[in-house]
Amino acid sequence: MIPDTPKTPPPPPRRRGFDWRTAMVPGLISAGSIVVMFGALAWLVATNPNWPRIQAQFFNLDHMIAAAPKVATGFLINMQVWLIAVVAIGVWALLLAVIRSLRGPWFAPFRLMVVLYIDLFRGLPVLLLVILFGFGIPALRIPGLPNSGLFWGGFAMVLSYSAYVCEIYRSGIDAVHEGQRAAAHALGLNEWQVMIHAILPQAIRNVLPSLMNIIVALQKDVALLSVIGVRDAVREAQIYTAGTFNYSSLVVAALLFLLATIPMARLADWITRRDRERRLQVTE
């Protein structure tokens, strides 16, 4: 027998009062295990008979303070090169990706050029390119061209990274649904306008997380310029090491890099997460 439906809906289930056990216990367990784990590691390191020698070699506070100003000045160069390179790569790679994605037989030679470019620069080590451009081109002494290793080393990095970033952009362009292209064409937009107004804004939004990762990677790779004599953070640290036989200066440089890359990596994570949430909302 089916019971009669009550006249009003039953009240919502009573919410349970604050329970310190469910609220606190997991947090306490996490904190406790972290303290035990890291404490044990620190104890192992500190009680190791070699630790004083390691400390003197890498974590000597006096040497660190002495090396800091020069290394920090060098790090400013890293940051400058990084910022300029990010902009240059962003623009150049986008141009390559757009050319690669243009349809129509007239664009065939341009598409081929981009394909060859990507094959070439993705296939060569960045280090090789930096040395080749940074030492090679200034040695030519061609009048009218900049003569600095810094410029040509940075130029090589832009060329190399652009090949990767171009492919990232292109994957974003390909991921835009074909219907968007059809709709834009049906409205009378030409090939170029379809790209600018309909495809690219969506493509860039698609690949923003991947782009952020590349930007973080580039932040560290700028240090490659030290091999051609650019006095960046790593180079300055090496110079200090050469005079003192103490490696604490390199640890200073390492700390500076971490200080810059960790916030960037967090930002990249945050953008990725926000992007994921946006997508989930859309499919709802």
Added chain:
Amino acid sequence: MIEIDGLTKYFGDNLVLDRVDLQVARHEVVCLIGASGSGKSTLLRCVNRLVEPDWGEIRLDGVPVSDASFGKTGLQRRIGIVFQAYNLFPHMNVLDNITLAPRKVHGQSRVEANEQAMEILALFGMERFAKAYPEQLSGGQQQRVAVVRALAGEPDVLLLDEITAALDPELVGDVMAVIRGLKDRGMTMVIVTHEMGFARDLADRVCFLDAGRIAEHAPPKDLFGAPEHPRTRQFLQRLLDGGRL
């Protein structure tokens, strides 16, 4: 207004349209029905050149649609199209979606284009959506916006490609009301649809496509009431058995 002569299209070796002839008069509403893969959508897309036919000719007011005199964009301005999946641009709000072509293609100023867009939105009672982004709207609302976007160039012909196929049944009515309003204003329309109610209500003429050919065309009450072609009868019987007629 639209004359289609001997239209033939292959996808690879697959014959999708087979010597199709069709005339659509001004102010006429023609519905194309038929099983999936019978070539309805391809026929529609040939009219505004999203698909290039292999043989045959389509003329708009006597001028071939491939004629250079239309220029790059003239044809698209005179023929609007609405797709099954709406295909609104997700990164633009409703107003920008509607005014994109007027601003970038037809050379209107933003103010002018906005005014015109708001007028059309108001016509269908949709002014409040102007600032919304597509993902904030329901499917039916998005599809109505897509119709307004297609109307923004003041086209002479509207092509509708299964515009209610992706919608929940209770949302179909709103979109149909918009299309009925357009019919009352004398818009010439070619409609591909699986919704027989749509065809019965709106069409001046219904064409049944089978394997790339127009097997039969007649006013809806004749075609649904007394189909002549055996394939039409078979198709309608199947819909009837499936409870969709």
